[in-house]
Amino acid sequence: MTKIEPAYSTHLRHVAIEAVMSVQDQLLAAFRSPMQRGFKRDHRDIVTIHDKAAEKRIVEVLQKNEPNSVVIGEEHGLQGSGKLKWYVDPIDGTANFARGLASWCVSVGAVYEDDIVAGAILDPVGGNLFSADLSGAYLGENAIISQAEGQEEDATLISTYPSARDIQQDGRARALDRFGQLVETFSSVRRNGSAALGIAHVAAGWSDAAAGFSVNAWDVTAAILILRQSGGSYQAFPEGSDAPHHLSAYTAVGAGGSYPTLKGIAEQISSGRT
Known part of the structure; x- marks a missing residue:
């Protein structure tokens, strides 16, 4: 509370x-x-x-x-x-x-x-x-009220994954395979280079989802509240933390979106690094 x-x-x-x-x-x-x-x-x-x-x-x-x-x-x-x-x-x-x-x-x-x-x-x-x-x-x-496409095949995802650091941590083959799954699943995948701005765009309804796996608290703290107060959802990984801004992996999804492929890949990445 x-x-x-x-x-x-x-x-x-x-x-x-x-x-x-x-x-x-x-x-x-x-x-x-x-x-x-x-x-x-x-x-x-x-x-x-x-x-x-x-x-x-x-x-x-x-x-x-x-x-x-x-x-x-x-x-x-x-x-x-x-x-x-x-x-x-x-x-x-x-x-x-x-x-x-x-x-x-x-x-x-x-x-x-x-x-x-x-x-x-x-x-x-x-x-x-x-x-x-x-x-x-x-x-x-x-x-602002967040609004997203309901299905992954209609949705736009903003993500910097995989970055060079992600490839170093997860291995090139595994990281590129996961990226390929996202490209094949979503309507489009975009790399904007700013976690905060990508999440804010999801809050505004200008994109459907965003994801990142090597962020810091200063990147996402403001964006988390903006998204959640707009009606969207921010999930940090590993799940269960009461302080999501301290975790380096996240998915951000606009209201009404349900993206199981994205969630599954985020869980794989997170579990592979713990």
Whole structure:
């Protein structure tokens, strides 16, 4: 049971919105401009000065509004202390951002004692602001209700599986066989390179399902609440966790969708890694 009042959840949603909006102009100014790229784990894990600068600005906004809180960011790690935690991804889809592909977003999610209570995702290029609190999910100021195709053969799936990391973990033959099953089963499979944005699109009814198997909490925290409050379902794997944002594998399905092939493959991937 959620441990905060709905009014406080709404306040936190507005703080999250303020935070993501605070970096809109600077990121749009940098997008498709010359930029240096750095790397974290390997040559596929790109970071730019804009990721770091945007996260710094977001942290300032969050700590101004909620000084007794923890900020957990992709670039700068953990800052502060308190029961309220903010999970921040300043650019989800950095590889796209750095290359000039318009599929990236800014994500801020609020968690109180492991319950996700508010969040906001900004797609600066598309001009779309997704948000949620305990009262519902919103696109701009309008409530959104998720809606998906009922059957897999009619549905569109967004998934980055298999990534290079997935192939390393699961084996090339097994990973590509699973990908082939998804391609053969769904009407279409798309790779957008941003977990948060893909899940938000499912919430808005613009896609039917999304799936990923190597995400972090800052990628999905805000998106989980947005999807669930829109009426969709988010399933983390292994199943049974009370804190789904801490698990690296998920399926996200719009309301009305039933996709047994996707669920079965997600279970296979998850069980093979535990």
